[in-house]
Structure formats: structure tokens, C-alpha cells
Amino acid sequence: MKSLASSPCLRLIPTAHRQFNSRQSSSACYIHGFASPLTVEKELRSSFVQTAAVRHVTGSLIRGEGLRFAIVVARFNEVVTKLLLEGAIETFKKYSVREEDIEVIWVPGSFEIGVVAQNLGKSGKFHAVLCIGAVIRGDTTHYDAVANSAASGVLSASINSGVPCIFGVLTCEDMDQALNRSGGKAGNKGAETALTALEMASLFEHHLK
Numbered sequence: 001m002k003s004l005a006s007s008p009c010l011r012l013i014p015t016a017h018r019q020f021n022s023r024q025s026s027s028a029c030y031i032h033g034f035a036s037p038l039t040v041e042k043e044l045r046s047s048f049v050q051t052a053a054v055r056h057v058t059g060s061l062i063r064g065e066g067l068r069f070a071i072v073v074a075r076f077n078e079v080v081t082k083l084l085l086e087g088a089i090e091t092f093k094k095y096s097v098r099e100e101d102i103e104v105i106w107v108p109g110s111f112e113i114g115v116v117a118q119n120l121g122k123s124g125k126f127h128a129v130l131c132i133g134a135v136i137r138g139d140t141t142h143y144d145a146v147a148n149s150a151a152s153g154v155l156s157a158s159i160n161s162g163v164p165c166i167f168g169v170l171t172c173e174d175m176d177q178a179l180n181r182s183g184g185k186a187g188n189k190g191a192e193t194a195l196t197a198l199e200m201a202s203l204f205e206h207h208l209k
Contacts, residue, residue: 037062037095059203064095067127067201069102070120074133074169076109083182084132084168084190091194110135110169111146114153121161127201129157132190133169134178147171164200168193 110133117129131154137143150169158165172178180186
């Protein structure tokens, strides 16, 4: 069975975000023209089938103030990861997260992200940890090892710490794919992943305590 982490530029995000991103292609993109938080909030909530007897719970994108985020960023392929980081920080600020509530931690590569994310999650200082990296296929199987380890490391960090650790590591076939997904024609995945972090942080803070 083919590894999920080794698929080109695969990144798992909530269905509601995917639906919203597909609708936004005919309008302004996240980086160059943000939709208002209220508009995005309505998009997220409209994706649920509502019934009178069932209570639906989801995180909010309009309650970002007061939430604290850590961003773990891999230096390897820094030309890509810096763009992803910029997209994430810009998104947090657009959704009312204060700069003083964002902490950026740099690590050598994507392999090292998991252990740092787990430590940050267990610290009790953050509502969510955003994990950013870029793994690009080369001539050896090293790509597969790093991509799989990064994905499992972030998942383990989230489960072991009890704090949402969001997977924002690009796994791409070449540099062009990575650049297209860090502010190019495919958008900025750092910005999209920041929205996932916002929603999950809100869900845990306001509904799952």
C-alpha cells in the first residue's frame, strides 16, 4: 500500500476547509485577499447537516483572540518553509491572534519537528502547535523515511500531549511543486494550516475541556 505521507504534497485538512478552498478559487485567495472571519465561519457551519435533535459542535474562527500558538518550522528547504511561515503568521493576525501569542521555534529539519511539538504541547503554554516543513523527493529513499517519520511524529505529539499539533509539512516531488504551494498558483498551505490550527484550538478551548 502506498504511504500517505509519500503522496505528492498531501496534507490532511478538515472537509469543511477543503470545500471552502474549492469555492474560493473563483474569488480572492487567502494571502492576497482574505475573506472575513465571519464569512469563513458561516462556510464552515453550513457544511454540517443540521437536525433538531443532534447537537453539532465545531471550533470557531472568529474567537482567535486570547488563543496562543506555537509554530515549529524546519530550516531544511528554508526557501519554502519561510514562505509557509509567513502565510501562517499573516493568517493568525487576520483572525485576531496577537503577535505576542505566537511563538516560532526553528528546528533543523522535518524529522525533528515531532519531538519539539510534543514538548511544546505538554508545556501547557499553547492551545495548538503548528508544524511546518518541506520534504522534497531526491534520488534515494531518504524522502520516504523523513516524510513518514514527520507525519507519524506530529500525530504522536498531538495524541501524547493532548494538544492539537497540526501537520503542515509539504511532501513534494520537486521544488516547483513546493513553491507553488507556498504562495504560488496553488495558494499558501501555511495559511490554510493556520486555519486548521485556529479551529482546533477553539474546539478544544471552548468545547472539549
